[in-house]
Structure formats: structure tokens, C-alpha cells
Amino acid sequence: MRNCPRCGAPQADGIPTCDLCGMLFPGEKKPKTHKRFNFAGVFGLLCAILAVGSTILIFAMAEKMDIVEDPYETMAVVIFLLVGVAGAITFPFAGMILSIIGLKKNKTPNMTGKGFGIAGIILSSMTLVVSVLLILFIVFFFIYELGST
Secondary structure, three states, X not given: OEEOOOOOOEEOOOXXXXXXXXXXXXXXXXXXXXXXXXXXXXXXXXXXXXXXXXXHHXXXXXXXXXXXXXXXXXXXXXXXXXXXXXXXXXXXXXXXXXXXXXXXXXXXXXXXXXHHHHHHHHHHHHHHHHHHHHHHHHHHHHHHHHHHO
């Protein structure tokens, strides 16, 4: 048993650093620490990118709605439009939640990937605002169309 030269706490033999103050004992090598990657932030950013894709799908299908004349093709366009709306609603929230989890986990030691969490939060919040405005526009457009017929 030996004592730490800095704080004087008793330490077991074979341990390279003091358990209390963390000082490296003379003649010992600092143990290697392995960095772990934070995948929650990456998945949050991926969800935010999928939300952008869903918003683009909504715009593409809304534009195609005027061109289509075949009823089966119209049904396919409506289904894709609904898939886009569902993605535009769910993906920004999922991206925001996962990115926040990624930032919280990044405070643990030896964790990397903080930038993915920050990018996911920024992109998710921007996409959430655009998605809400787009969905409100679609709802008001259909209310206006139903009222004018």
C-alpha cells in the first residue's frame, strides 16, 4: 500500500493514478482512454434530413396534383402526399429528441459526436417550423377549396 504524494490518500499497489485526486504516480504511465462515438446525435441528424426529404415530397406531390388526370395516379399522389405529411410531422420531433439525447450523453467522459447533436437540433427545429407552416397552408387551402365549391 502506498500514499498519494499530492493528497496523501492511501492507494492500492498497481493503480497508476490516485483514486481521490487523479494524480499520476511517479514512474507510472497514464492509462489509455478509448473514445466512444455518440450515435444518438447522428440518428437525430438523420431524422432531421428525412424530415427535409418529407417536406420536399409534400411540395413535389402538391405540384403533381394539378397535372394528374388518371384516378389511380391521383390516388398514388394522395398516398405519397400523406406519407410526406406523416414524415414531416414525426421526423422533426424524433430528430429533436434524439439530438437532445445525443447532447446530454456527450457530457459523459470519452464521448465524441457533439457536432452531430447540435446540427440535428438546428435542422430539426428549422424543419419543424417549415413543416408546421406547410401543414397549416395545406389545411387552409383545402378549407378554402371546400368553401368555394
